[in-house]
Amino acid sequence: MNPQKLPQSSFWNDTGKTGITSWIFSTDHKRIGLLYFYSVLGFFLIAVCLGLLLRIELMAPGRTIMGPQTYNALFTVHGVIMVFLFIIPGFPGAFGNLIMPIQIGARDVAFPRLNLFSWWLYMLGAVIIITALFTGSGPPDTGWTFYVPFSTRTGTNVSLAVFGVFIIGFSSILTGLNFVTTIHRLRAEGMTWTRLPLFVWSLYATAWVQILATPILGITLALVIAERMLGTGLFDAARGGDPIMYQHLFWIYSHPAVYIMILPAMGVISEIIPVFSRKPVFGYKMIAFSSVAIAAAGSLVWGHHMFTSGMSDTAVLVFSFLTFVVAIPSAIKVFNWVSTLYKGSISLEAPMLFALSFLLLFSIGGLTGLILGAAATDIHVHDTQFVVGHFHYVIFGGSGFAFFGAMHYWLPKFYGRRYKEKPALIAWSMMFVGFNITYFCMMVLGMKGMPRRYYDYLPEFAPLNLASTLGSWLLALGLILLLVNLFRGLLRGEPFSGNPWGGATLEWSVATPPPTENFEEEPVVTHGPYDFKSTGIP
Amino acid sequence: MNDTNHHIISYTKLTSVWLTLLALTGLTIWVSGLDLGVNRVWGALAIASLKSGLVIAFFMHMKYEDKLLRWLLFVALLTLAIFIGFTFFDVLYR
Amino acid sequence: MSEQLHRDKSGATLGMWLFLLTELILFGGLFLLYAVYLARYPHEFASGGKELNVVFGAVNTVVLLTSSLLAAMAVTAVQRGAPRTSIRLLLGTIGCALIFLGIKYVEWNEKFGHDIYPSSQRLIKGPQGESVFFSLYFLTTGLHGLHVLIGATLLGFVAVRVQQGRVDSNNNSWLENGALYWHLVDLIWIFIFPLYYLIL
Numbered sequence: 001m002n003p004q005k006l007p008q009s010s011f012w013n014d015t016g017k018t019g020i021t022s023w024i025f026s027t028d029h030k031r032i033g034l035l036y037f038y039s040v041l042g043f044f045l046i047a048v049c050l051g052l053l054l055r056i057e058l059m060a061p062g063r064t065i066m067g068p069q070t071y072n073a074l075f076t077v078h079g080v081i082m083v084f085l086f087i088i089p090g091f092p093g094a095f096g097n098l099i100m101p102i103q104i105g106a107r108d109v110a111f112p113r114l115n116l117f118s119w120w121l122y123m124l125g126a127v128i129i130i131t132a133l134f135t136g137s138g139p140p141d142t143g144w145t146f147y148v149p150f151s152t153r154t155g156t157n158v159s160l161a162v163f164g165v166f167i168i169g170f171s172s173i174l175t176g177l178n179f180v181t182t183i184h185r186l187r188a189e190g191m192t193w194t195r196l197p198l199f200v201w202s203l204y205a206t207a208w209v210q211i212l213a214t215p216i217l218g219i220t221l222a223l224v225i226a227e228r229m230l231g232t233g234l235f236d237a238a239r240g241g242d243p244i245m246y247q248h249l250f251w252i253y254s255h256p257a258v259y260i261m262i263l264p265a266m267g268v269i270s271e272i273i274p275v276f277s278r279k280p281v282f283g284y285k286m287i288a289f290s291s292v293a294i295a296a297a298g299s300l301v302w303g304h305h306m307f308t309s310g311m312s313d314t315a316v317l318v319f320s321f322l323t324f325v326v327a328i329p330s331a332i333k334v335f336n337w338v339s340t341l342y343k344g345s346i347s348l349e350a351p352m353l354f355a356l357s358f359l360l361l362f363s364i365g366g367l368t369g370l371i372l373g374a375a376a377t378d379i380h381v382h383d384t385q386f387v388v389g390h391f392h393y394v395i396f397g398g399s400g401f402a403f404f405g406a407m408h409y410w411l412p413k414f415y416g417r418r419y420k421e422k423p424a425l426i427a428w429s430m431m432f433v434g435f436n437i438t439y440f441c442m443m444v445l446g447m448k449g450m451p452r453r454y455y456d457y458l459p460e461f462a463p464l465n466l467a468s469t470l471g472s473w474l475l476a477l478g479l480i481l482l483l484v485n486l487f488r489g490l491l492r493g494e495p496f497s498g499n500p501w502g503g504a505t506l507e508w509s510v511a512t513p514p515p516t517e518n519f520e521e522e523p524v525v526t527h528g529p530y531d532f533k534s535t536g537i538p
Numbered sequence: 539m540n541d542t543n544h545h546i547i548s549y550t551k552l553t554s555v556w557l558t559l560l561a562l563t564g565l566t567i568w569v570s571g572l573d574l575g576v577n578r579v580w581g582a583l584a585i586a587s588l589k590s591g592l593v594i595a596f597f598m599h600m601k602y603e604d605k606l607l608r609w610l611l612f613v614a615l616l617t618l619a620i621f622i623g624f625t626f627f628d629v630l631y632r
Numbered sequence: 633m634s635e636q637l638h639r640d641k642s643g644a645t646l647g648m649w650l651f652l653l654t655e656l657i658l659f660g661g662l663f664l665l666y667a668v669y670l671a672r673y674p675h676e677f678a679s680g681g682k683e684l685n686v687v688f689g690a691v692n693t694v695v696l697l698t699s700s701l702l703a704a705m706a707v708t709a710v711q712r713g714a715p716r717t718s719i720r721l722l723l724g725t726i727g728c729a730l731i732f733l734g735i736k737y738v739e740w741n742e743k744f745g746h747d748i749y750p751s752s753q754r755l756i757k758g759p760q761g762e763s764v765f766f767s768l769y770f771l772t773t774g775l776h777g778l779h780v781l782i783g784a785t786l787l788g789f790v791a792v793r794v795q796q797g798r799v800d801s802n803n804n805s806w807l808e809n810g811a812l813y814w815h816l817v818d819l820i821w822i823f824i825f826p827l828y829y830l831i832l
Contacts (some may be wrong), residue, residue, distance in 0.1 A: 110643050177650035184606070185643040212617045215654045219661035223771070231751030232767035234665060240676075240760025245668060248625050249661055299617060300624065314631035318624070546711045547704070556701040563693050563825075567686070570830035579670075582826035589822045597704040598815045599808075604642070607649050614653035618660040622667055629668050 010416070010513035027112035028516055030414065033097030035119050040090040043126065047081040050074050052476055055438070059469040061459055071455035072141035073156070077133060079144030080161065084168050085126050087399055088257060091264035092175050092210070093122065095406050096203050098414060100179065102507040103197045105188025105525060107517040110181040114174055121171035128164030132157045143453060145254070148235040148246040152227040159228050166221045169214045172260070176210030179203055188506075190525035194288075197505045197529040198281065201288040202267025205295040209256045209263070213299065217253035220246065244309050251302035259298040261395055262362075263291055265402035266333055269355045272409055273337050275503045276352035277344025280530040283336035290329035297326045307375050308382045316375045323373030330366055334359065349501075350424035354405030357432050361397025365390060368443065383453075386446025389439045397435060404431075404482060409501075411490055416513045418496040419489025423481060430478030437471025502537040505529045545602035555596045562589050644805040645812075652816045655779075659820050662772045666827060669764045676761025681831055683748070684769070688739045689829035692732050693821065699728030700818040703787065703811040713801050715794050722791040725814060729784035736777055740770075769828055776820055783817045786810050 011030045015022065023031055054074055057064045066074070101109055109115050133139040136157035142150055151158050183204050187196070196204075224246075226232045233239030235246045274281040281287065303311060303319030337359060346352070368390040371377045381387065412418040441464040446452070450461045457465065499508040504527070510518055527534040566585040570578060595601040600608065670677050706721035747754040748766055755763040790810040793799045799807045 110640065111647060114647075173651075173654050177647055177654070180650055181643050181647040184646060185640055208613075211650055211654055212614060212657060215656075215658035216621065216661045219658050222775075223661075226750075226771060232771060233751065233755075233763050234767050234771075239756065240669075240673065240762075240764045242668070242672075244628070245625075245665060248628065249664070252621050252625075252661075300620060303624070303628065310632075311628045312631035315624075315628035318627045547708055549705055549708060552701055552704050552708065556697060559697045560694065563690065563697070566826050566830065567690060570826065579831050582831055583823075586823050586826050590819045593700060593815055593819050593822070597700050597818075598812055599707075603645070607646065610646075610649060610653065614656060618657055618663075621657075621660065622664045625664060625668060626671070629671055 009515065010511065011516045012513060014516050025116065027108070027116050029097045029101050029108050029112065029115060030514065030516075032115050032119055033094055033099075034414070036089060036093035036097060036122070037095075039119075039123065039126070040086050040094055043081050043085040044090075047078050047086060048476065048479065050078040050081070052472055054078060055469040055472040057455055058457070058465050060466070061457055061462055063456070066455070068455045069138075069141065072143075072453070073133075073139040075453060076140050076143050080129060080140075080165065082395075083144055083257075083261075084165050085122075085129065087261045087395060087403075088172060089122055089168070089175070090403060091261075091268075091399070091406075092172075092179065092203060092206060093119070095199075095268070095403075095410060096175070096179060096206075096264065099410060099507055100200055100203055101182065101186070102510060102514060102518050103200050103505050103529075104183060104186060105191050105506050105519065105523040106182065106186035107519065109178050110185055111178050114178055118171045118174040118178070121167055121174065125164045125167035125171060128167060129161050132160035132164060136160060145250060146221070146224055147250075148224065148227065148243045149237075151224055152235065159225050162221045162224050166218055166225075169217050169221070172210050173214045173218075176207040176214070179207040180211065183207075188523045188525055192525075194285065195525055195528050196288070198270035198284070198287050198291075199264070199267035199505075202263045202270070202291045205291040206260050206263045208292075209260050209295050209299070213253045213256040213260075216249060217257075220249040220253065223249070244306070244311060247306050247309055248302070251305045252299075255302040255305065256295070256299050258391075258395070259295055261399045263294060265358070265399040266291065268402045268406045268409070269337060269358050270333075271503075271505065272351045272355040272405055273340050274530045274532075275501050276349060276355070277341050277346050278502065278532060279340055279344040280528070280532065281336070282339035282342075283332075284528070284530065286332050287336050290332045293329040294326060297322070297329065301326055301373075304373050304378070307378045320373060320375040320378075324370065327366065327370060327373075334363060334366075349408075349421060350419070350428060351405045351409035351501075353425065353428045353432075354401045354408065357428070358398055358401045358405065361393055361401060361435070365393030365395075365398055368393065381446050383451055384446035385442040385450045385452050388452050389441075389443035389446060392439045392442070397439070401431075401435075404428075407486060410507070411486065412496040412512075413507060414513050415490040416496055417490050417493040419486045419493055423485040427478045427482035427485060430481065431475055432478075434471045434474030434476070434478055438468050438475055439471075441465070441468035441471065499535060499537065502532060502535050504532050504535050508535070545599065547596060547599070547602075552596065555592055559589055559592060562592075641805055644809060648809040648812050652812060655816055656820075659772070659775070662768065662775065663823070663827075666768055666772070669761070669768065670831075673759075673761025673764060676759050677765050677831070680762050680765035680769070681828060683746075684829050685739060685742070686829050688735055689825050692735050693825045695728050695732050695735070696818045696821050699725045699732070700815050702728065703814045707804070707808055707811050710794065710799060710804050710807055711801050715797070715800070718807070719791050719794050722787050722794070725787055726784045726791075729780050729787075732780055733777060736773065740773075772824055772828070776817070776824060779817045779820070783810075783814045786813055 011028060023035060026032065053065070054071070057066050057071055097109070097115065101107070138156045140156050140158045140161045141154060142158060146158065146162060183200060223232070223234060227235055234241045235243050237243060270281060270287055301319055301323045303315050304323045307316050368386070372381065372387065372390060408419065408424060445461055445464050448461065450457050497512045506523060506525070509523070562585055566582055569581050569585065572578070574581060594611070600611070702721045702724040706718045706725065709718035709721060743749065750767050750770055755766055787810050790799065790807050793806050
């Protein structure tokens with residue numbers, strides 16, 4: 001970033017401080033947002049490399065590039081980094097911080113210093129997790145779920161990694177309570193609850209999940225550490241404990257956690273689709289309400305991860321039924337987005353392409369989720385590659401693509417420069433095709449019975465595994481092109497100013513890049529977030 | 539929420555709440571000595587809930603706070619109740 | 633910048649309450665396990681509970697209730713413009729916290745003396761439910777004790793701020809929130825006491 005070339009004074013330079021300490025000790029939500037963004041992006045890229053290595057190992061039967069223990073460690077670390085260091089903090093930490101205060105017409109979040117503290121906690125947790133990989137007796141090999149009894153018995157460095165995740169959880173809680181307080185207390189005059197942009201609604205629902213579910217993760221992980229260090233035996237069947245109780249506690253958090261990952265992504269989609277369709281969003285209230293409904297219903301369904309655990313049949317029945325209930329608000333959202341597109345004046349620019357592919361990929365991910373949510377079919381595909389394919393469709397095809405969409409939609413606003421459109425389209429198409437090859441093959445493999453988390457497989461699974469690996473390379477190449485084009489553009493691209501896409505939310509009414517306290521004077525909101533006539537752009 | 543509604547609770551009121559809490563503590567010890575079977579658990583929990591209600595309402599000023607906070611507390615307790623209750627779909631019928 | 637943002641007292645209260653809710657749910661996970669294992673091992677829980685010293689538990693309940701009263705009075709004192717009284721009350725609260733921890737120390741020590749601690753020989757050889765009961769007892773009271781320690785430190789910090797005149801009747805969020813945290817510690821003990829010391 002070259003501050004001299006910026007079009008005007010902005011949060012990059014208007015405090016007169018530009019050194020590294022002006023960033024890592026900044027309480028400005030935009031600077032903290034960018035800190036989060038680059039941190040999560042860095043960990044994302046590390047975990048992408050690990051994922052590619054896993055795919056290379058699976059390219060052919062037998063040992064390809066690594067032994068089973070290395071494979072176990074790599075899929076564990078891939079999962080832990082992707083889940084706890086990328087996608088859970090990703091949306092609230094990066095785009096939530098960058099966008100949400102501006103969208104509600106606030107100068108900052110409610111507790112700016114706490115916000116900075118959250119980022120520091122996040123980095124501390126990340127450092128602890130990374131330390132756990134290189135110290136002690138080897139990186140954890142339990143899978144990101146840390147299931148007992150294995151996690152309490154394996155000699156690998158589980159305790160330290162779990163402690164790192166505990167710290168990350170604390171950071172997530174603080175972000176959540178900061179956002180809830182901000183949204184309750186700091187809305188500008190006229191910013192009523194029904195004028196809140198849908199991205200803010202989705203962050204609000206997400207923040208509640210962060211607040212109410214994350215403490216359970218905290219106590220669960222603390223119990224794993226206690227099991228390992230003190231031998232409390234609470235999950236040890238030989239001493240009267242119940243290993244299934246670990247799974248209950250873990251999924252009480254970790255199922256709602258997938259809504260921490262997907263809800264803000266849905267919020268991003270709800271912003272991008274109306275803007276690039278030049279049409280007010282269809283069913284605003286239902287989309288807003290369904291965010292809260294997903295957060296609420298999503299907290300009731302954790303047992304569907306445990307159908308084969310030996311849990312009671314009554315519980316299987318109840319949790320299977322409730323899982324189908326979550327499909328309703330999710331479908332409400334999809335139908336509303338599709339209705340927004342109907343008769344819209346659609347412009348297929350990069351953010352919109354990511355949003356549209358979200359619709360398709362999330363729908364596939366969601367519908368395959370119902371196959372897993374129905375107890376009868378789940379027992380067939382449980383713990384197979386089908387599950388891996390399913391959640392990558394939801395979390396990568398859904399949240400991940402929405403994250404890339406958000407990068408193309410919002411980052412130019414904060415840099416005052418933009419990327420080139422054509423390479424972005426090429427990158428998107430490579431990723432879209434590569435993605436589908438990679439993960440669709442996995443779902444077929446799972447249907448045929450290939451288990452997950454095995455580093456070897458039967459010869460009949462070879463062709464599809466090879467295809468999946470080749471797909472992952474196309475996906476990776478597309479990702480590289482996307483990042484190169486985006487960051488080249490942000491640093492040296494064409495100037496980006498004003499409101500080129502005609503968004504009606506408040507972030508498009510402030511200067512580009514925004515000044516430190518966002519607004520010259522406190523805004524008074526007089527129209528809804530998707531009232532495009534108000535922008536005066538035809 | 540109104541910034542000026544912070545109520546000052548008098549020492550006398552706080553002390554009488556404290557005395558009630560002590561009395562309830564005595565009551566719960568006494569009840570636990572009775573032969574009520576399983577009901578002892580529920581009895582003890584009921585008294586504990588009453589005590590915590592007093593602490594929340596007066597010591598923690600909830601009685602004088604905005605409705606929003608009461609709703610939040612309710613939502614959190616409901617969530618916890620669901621977490622515990624739904625686990626029993628498994629535990630009771632295994 | 634943040635420092636210039638106007639003070640939002642209700643916002644501070646809201647944020648603190650949200651944090652307290654997360655603490656409630658943190659302990660909620662342990663209460664969940666308690667409920668499940670109580671349903672599975674009612675007799676072992678009963679005999680385990682009888683081994684705990686009701687006198688220690690009851691005295692500690694009184695100590696904590698009193699400390700909560702003092703903390704609440706400290707808030708009232710500052711609101712009435714009597715910071716000196718407030719500091720004395722806060723020191724009283726911290727004193728109660730230390731008494732509580734002292735009694736806890738004696739109590740745990742006694743248990744250790746009877747070879748009762750996680751993975752002790754007696755618990756490993758004894759009935760399964762007994763080991764579960766005492767593990768939960770040590771984890772729950774241990775986590776609670778940790779909160780007592782944190783709360784007392786926090787209140788000490790608040791007392792220093794009152795002493796420095798940085799907390800007064802208009803700007804007392806630090807004190808109110810510190811007291812709220814302390815009441816939460818009390819609140820959790822109100823449930824721990826009957827569940828572990830009295831039931832069955």
